[in-house]
Amino acid sequence: MLMSQILKNDRGGQIMLAVLAAVLIVVPILNLAVADTSPLHVPTYLVTLMGKYLTYALLAVAVDLVWGYLGILSLGHGAFFALGGYAMGMYLMRQIGDRGVYGNAELPDFMVFLNWKELPWFWQGFDMFWFAMLMVLFVPGLLAFVFGWLAFRSRVTGVYLSIMTQAMTYALMWAFLRNEMGFGGNNGLTDFKDLLGFSLQSDYTRVALFIGSGLALAIGYLLCRYVINSKLGRITVAIRDAESRTRFVGYKVENYKVWIFTFSAMLAGVAGALYVPQVGIINPSEFSPLNSIEIVIWVAMGGRATLYGAVLGAILVNYAKTLFTGLMPESWLFMLGALFVLVTLYLPRGLAGVWAGLKISFGRKREVAA
């Protein structure tokens, strides 16, 4: 079968997807079918929290594809995530209809507040779910394509490129903060009511979003793995390791970079679109440069160029974040920084590297024994 072929030689991915499948089956049952009073019951807030982690994991996979395999350290993937989120948020805003504070069926509350008389052109069509979903892919994809086309053709690489990606997300943050931009300014988009007619407060919708996030992660993972297993993937790694040599052999390196970068941005957009209905808000803080840097830390923590490591890193770091920002809110940033330093120093290949290391030493022992 196609799937087993994609996952051949990817033990980490097999395990990750198996665990994911189990979680996607068990958690909804424990939430919906087990009584509130039972100790086994999983409360809805936890389902949503896990759903949020899964969207982060997809985002981390997208970053690992460009960083781990193509060698482009993108410090701007938060922007693609946020743009996907805004596209979804715009659809959710239109779904509110006349249930807003001002009761205007056509205009979202913040536009009424700004005294706008009609919907701006770029809000047209977002009342249609299919159109919004298209934009979730198209807008981040287009930005990545244009950005990549300009940057890679000019052969901007390394630190300079990272700084440019950082500047890109920073500029977008300031743009979206402006009320005149028409995306709700500082407050962003919020007060969502329902998605495709289903109330976002309902347990069933929340569980469906959780499952949707898990499926998106699985599909995104398999797509990335498929790309990496192909000759395209081997060329990608060749570009990472010896860019000028790859060019010399006859590959148009910039084309490869642009397409991988664009594909990765689209995955990030999907992650953002699934994130927004679960957290209930999207605002310009998602564009903050720090957010994009955090994603890179997840990937470094989990282990670059493994994909499943990115999933592991994203979930573990965010779980720790939830835990410690609850216990000692001030300490989290220090811990994150310390974690990053420690991982860079002692686990250059991340957690996935530890696992691979264990496997090798275990295999050696077995060989000796045999």
Next chain:
Amino acid sequence: MSEGEGAHFYREGALDTSHKAILYLEGLNVSFDGFKAINDLNLYIDAGELRCIIGPNGAGKTTMMDIITGKTKPDSGKAFFGQTIDLLKLSEPEIANAGIGRKFQKPTVFESHSVAENLELAMKGDKRVWFSLRAKLNAEQQALIDETLQTIGLTEHYHKQAGALSHGQKQWLEIGMLLVQKPYLLLVDEPVAGMTHQEMDRTAELLKSLAGKHSVVVVEHDMEFVRSIANKVTVLHQGSVLAEGSMDEVQQNPRVVEVYLGE
């Protein structure tokens, strides 16, 4: 060279070696900031020949290679590949596609790929993004990989990561990466630098086995190695040809002796 003129129609892109020679360099001049790196250089390489080029540092060996591969444009002179292909009109990738392969001094292979994958990546073929996503090795390409591995003696390292190869093996792999592009002319820059004696012997065997099927130009400092492979040696000095002939002839040439031992 004038006898054939007029009898040949100029066919763009097709290699024509009907007059035996595959490479013609005539009256080349290059200077960098007043320094004449190449000074009225004339050199002809025959099809299927294995030629060694020697010369002291600054003799213009690397600059000459740069001109042939399109990296440097000469101030004046002619460079033809076969009868018909004007190298001075082509860009670097076009020259590579026309069938001139160059091996640089420092081996650069794709370290995290296997030996066979290195050859796969270097192979001729459709190199567009969307094609690569679906590309599979066909029987012919697989056969070419196997055959090339045989030639460069790395068959038993088929699945080995290229980064784990020894220095000499990397050099051979890089020659293999040129061979899968099916070049007519191979330019090899100091292939045995840093090699052990055993590796040198194998490299000599390899280069000799390539001659005939390909034309090979080797630039090398190691005289012992040059003696072991060359029929014909060209000595460059101050950007032009000082002497040409068999190794023995060249070594007895008083001007060569003067350049190498005198001064």
